[in-house]
Amino acid sequence: MRKVITVGLARGIFWQIIGTLVGIGMVTGVRFLMGLGWKAEPAWVLGAFVGAIFFMGGVGAVTDWWRWVKGERTLEVHEIHDPSGIWRYFGVSYDHKVIGIQYGVTSLILLAIGGTFALIFRTELAESGLQFLSFQEFNTLVGLHGMVLIISILLGIAAIANYVTPLLIGAQDMAFPRLNAFAYWLAVPGSILLLSAIFFGGFETGWTGYPPLSVRGPLGMQMFFAGVFLNGWSSILGALNLIATILRMRTSGMNYFRMPIFVWSVLATSIIALTATQLIGLSFQMVMFERIFGMGFFDANNGGDPILFQHLFWFYSHPAVYIFVLPGLGIISELLPVFVRKPLFGYKWVAMSSLGIALVGFLVWGHHMFTSGMQSYLRVPFMYSTLLVAVPTGIKFFSWVATLWQGRIRFPTPMLFVLGGIFVFLMGGLTGPPNGTVSTDLHLHDTYWVVGHFHNTMFGGYVFPLFAAIYYWYPKITGRRMNETLGKLHFYLMTPAFFVMSFGQMRVGLLGMRRRIADYDPALGFDLTHLIVTIGGFLIALAVLIFFINLIYSAKRGSVAVDNVWESRSPEWQVPSPAQMHNYPEPFEVVGEPYDYGLAGTQYVVFHNAEVSKGSEGSKL
Amino acid sequence: MNARRVLIASANSLFGKGLEKLLVQKHGNQKVAIRLVSSMQETLQILNDWLPDLVILDYDDHTIDKTIFLNRFVSGESEMRVLLVSLQSGGAPLIYDRRMISAQEAEEWLGQSLQDFPDKPNKAGEKKDGGMRHYLIVSVLVGVFTILTYLFLTNAGLLPVQASSQAILIDELFDVHLFLISFFFSLISVFLIYSLIVFRRKTGETEEGKYFTGSSKLEVIWTVVPLGIVLYLSFIGSKSLAEVSRVDPQALEVNVTAGQWFWRFEYPDYGITSQSLTLPVNGQVLLRMTSLDVIHSFWVPEFRVKQDVLPGKNLVKELRFTPTVVGDYTVMCAELCGGAHAYMNAPVKVMEVDDFDNWVNQELAASSSDPEVRGQKFSTEKGCIGCHSLDGKPSVGPSWKGLFGKEEILTDGTKVVVDETYLRTSIYEPNLQVPKGYPANVMPSTYKDLLNEQQVEDIIAFIKTLQ
Secondary structure (H helix, E strand, O other): OHHHHHOHHHHHHHHHHHHHHHHHHHHHHHHHHOOOOOOHHHHHHHHHHHHHHHHHHHHOOOHHHHHHHOOOOOOOHHHOOOOOOHHHHHOOOOOHHHHHHHHHHHHHHHHHHHHHHHHHHHHHHOOOOOOOOOHHHHHHHHHHHHHHHHHHHHHHHHHHHHHHHHHHHOOOOOOOHHHHHHHHHHHHHHHHHHHHHHHHOOOOOOOOOOOOHHHHOOOHHHHHHHHHHHHHHHHHHHHHHHHHHHHHOOOOOOOHHHOOHHHHHHHHHHHHHHHHHHHHHHHHHHHHHHHHHOOOOOOHHHOOOHHHHHHHHHHHHHHHHHHHHHHHHHHHHHHHHHHHOOOOOOHHHHHHHHHHHHHHHOOOHHHHOOOOOOOHHHHHHHHHHHHHOHHHHHHHHHHHHHHHOOOOEOOOHHHHHHHHHHHHHHHHHHOOHHHHOHHHHHHHOOEHHHHHHHHHHHHHHHHHHHHHHHHHHHHHHHOEOOOHHHHHHHHHHHHHHHHHHHHHHHHHHHHOOEOOOOOOOHHHOOHHHHHHHHHHHHHHHHHHHHHHHHHHHHHHHOOEOOOOOOOOOOHHHHOOOOOEOOEOOOOEEEOOOOOOOOOOOOOOEEEOOHHHHOOOOOOOO | OOOEEEEEEOOOHHHHHHHHHHHHHHHHHHHEEEEEEOOHHHHHHHHHHOOOOEEEEEOOOOOOOHHHHHHHHHHOOOOOEEEEEOOOOOOOOEEEEOOOOOHHHHHHHHHHHHHHOOOHHHHHHHHHHHHHHHHHHHHHHHHHHHHHHHHHHHHOOOOOOOOEHHHHHHHHHHHHHHHHHHHHHHHHHHHHHHHHHHOEOOOOOOOOOOOOOOOHHHHHHHHHHHHHHHHHHHHHHHHHHHHHOOOOOOOEEEEEEEEOOEEEEEEOOOOEEEOOEEEEOOOOEEEEEEEOOOOEEEEOHHHOOEEEEOEOHHHOEEEEEOEOOOEEEEEEEOOOOOHHHHHOEEEEEEEOHHHHHHHHHHHHHOOOOOHHHHHHHHHHHOOHHHHOOOOOOOOOOOOOOOOOOOEEEEOOOOEEEOOHHHHHHHHHOOOOOOEOOOOOOOOOOOHHHHOOHHHHHHHHHHHHHOO
């Protein structure tokens, strides 16, 4: 019991409950003094935010800063030595690798929850007619599936970026370790609030939260907004930290074009996250204010405009798609040369294409609004800018193909997921342009075609590369390899199941299946396809379950992999696994190109301490 | 003058023999003494005993460990030169002079120098045999697969019936997309799958892949060509949009009102209000659409076009299309509008012009004097029956069949007999007396503005008939 109390997470949640009550008390007290009675909505909303602030205090994420305020000295980062053992993962740690794991586990938990929501409503959709869900339950599950998985993706990206970036660039830790911990822990009360929406009557708007529907919905709507708002903060702070780390903390000799390519994608993603996330926070905050204070931002009868919300919302939420996929594409580019045993084709072009996608991504939000009723002349420039995204994306595909060309390709599990990611993302990319030209989008908008399209981009750009990254870096984290047989089973089950699911979705969408409907007319003849799509969904879930079993099983039982298991040139594999606190005993120097596989006698990095470089296999002269 | 001692180290006997022949031809037998070695051990031995002036090392020979060789080379004292020659990587050979370089320099040279080697001579050779063959096979496959994929996609019945002139235009653009999808799908996946099969590592192979880091020429090509395609696609996309939104000043005007969860269609030219959209074939229709509550969206898949319907008197949105095929269709709400969004459908009937005129006359005649008939009309027009079934099946709200005179249990546990007063209250203030099993705040409280007193009485009269 005592142990539980000393654990940060338990303390945090305890204080969050206290804080929520305090917030509710504040509102109710003020209203009481004004002679007003109990009103649930403002009380719970303030409770939510005060609760989150109390959580941060309770968990200990602001302790050091508070010490600074008091003028006390705290340990420098390199002086800190975390205790080993599992409990450090449940409290505040400044070690970027611990924070990376914390992000990762939280992300996988949310992945499981969000996926389960999908299974529930997919079961409902397996045949026409309303089986066991009410409209409200269905709509809530659809919205939560979307937003929970978006948060899961953001945290998953933060996990990989946090764990890997400092290792790849030879930094001891992130630029701001305390901010790093703060950003992670902020996501915890945020995610709790988001999930709590289900207990506050849910919300019926889908993840987009369009007013005026979101102005009318039950209290769950506010919890949804509050949860996303806090996660947005977490994302902004995390991005800031990554940018500072990448710009300032690279080891000697690592100029920009000698950074591992994944670092480029993290940089591009972080630039978007740092500068665009404010807009979704703003748009959600405006709806919260409209609900609580009756401000008429989006109410046409009060001089507002519901389309304004959509502009603000998509100004983040479209670039957000690139936040989700750029790191995944970076992982593909990073891992491909290792398993092809060949240099990455056109390194500079691939690096610049990430920045290109990030830049163009800011100019295309209007393509979500072709049917919205915005000024109709705006649709044409948005069509041009939207289709432009195909150019930098194409560069990536062509470069990957050229990287594979005349390689000596190996197929361990991470490589399978890299290849799966390329194929699935190709489907996502190819199904994009029909949504980009206005007149075809008039048919496609808000249909299951779009559902199929973005599940392809999300799986190809995030889910497959995420699994690739986990299988690839797992030995670095644990010193053991994940089981290959289970890994291959995972891959060969999930990939066909996914294609069956998404092709089914696209087919019914083209034929007239709308998004986000709890029931469909049996006369449309979609029953069989929907049943198949549902089966595909369950097979994906089964495959992910196998992955989870493998993940836990291999931590104790996996084959020991201390050395450079993938024969990579990358610096993190030149030291024994698992990686130690503060990463490298000696700083390394970059003396060559990162991906010169096939060029004998070259090295990417040199450790000046001979003891260290003994473990390196790939750097033999 | 003593003969120059030249040591040639390579496991490949042709390498040594060839060089020996060249050297002898050039310098003659007296000037050079040549020894060939093929193993690491021999090399080191001779290096010590024979003290050669020049060592020619086969860079591609992996049996000779260059690290050890280099250490030995650096640690010696007599004057010696090393010539590294690579047949695979090509380019100019590298000469190291023992007197000139330090150990670290040598290591760096070994590490970096070969990157500068343009590997042109060999690559060209490779292309002629291996490379060209690969490209040829893949190009043919890409062509074949493009055609097959395109044929499959265009014959798979991907889109619903074309029932408007806009649908024909939009499907033409779809066709361009399908061709581009077929081509790029085939291009990338054929290259990928071919690589995965042909360039996979065979068992026991330890070699690395072929070394090349990029090609600016290729990169520029696959940037500029897609850019051109994309601009062209945007251009024909703009033209398509312009044609799809072409205005016919003679268009039939219909005012569309959307609400949770019903559609209402008013024909201002005829003074008709209807719960279904009835249209004459081959004439453009102009919908002026507004919503009473949240955002809805008008979509008939067979017509292809879609337009969101916004609340707010100043936000009336227009949509034009020209139905071309007589038949029955369904307009569906395509923007999530809460609750019974899935059921927010209304029939669309496209008929011959004569039939349409008949329909107009019938509708005008049907303004009945019977309150029950009027009530039935209002309850469909105002969307009541979207949530209240007439056949006893429970839906979003209680069914109206057998409702009048029934005893209902309310959410607070009290019982109430459904009479005219209760029905009136439930229409005007839906959240006041909610029956058990139906959540509050589902039925909109807008009906007191939507319906006048007479209409409410007519609807109640209609409910009474449903026993």
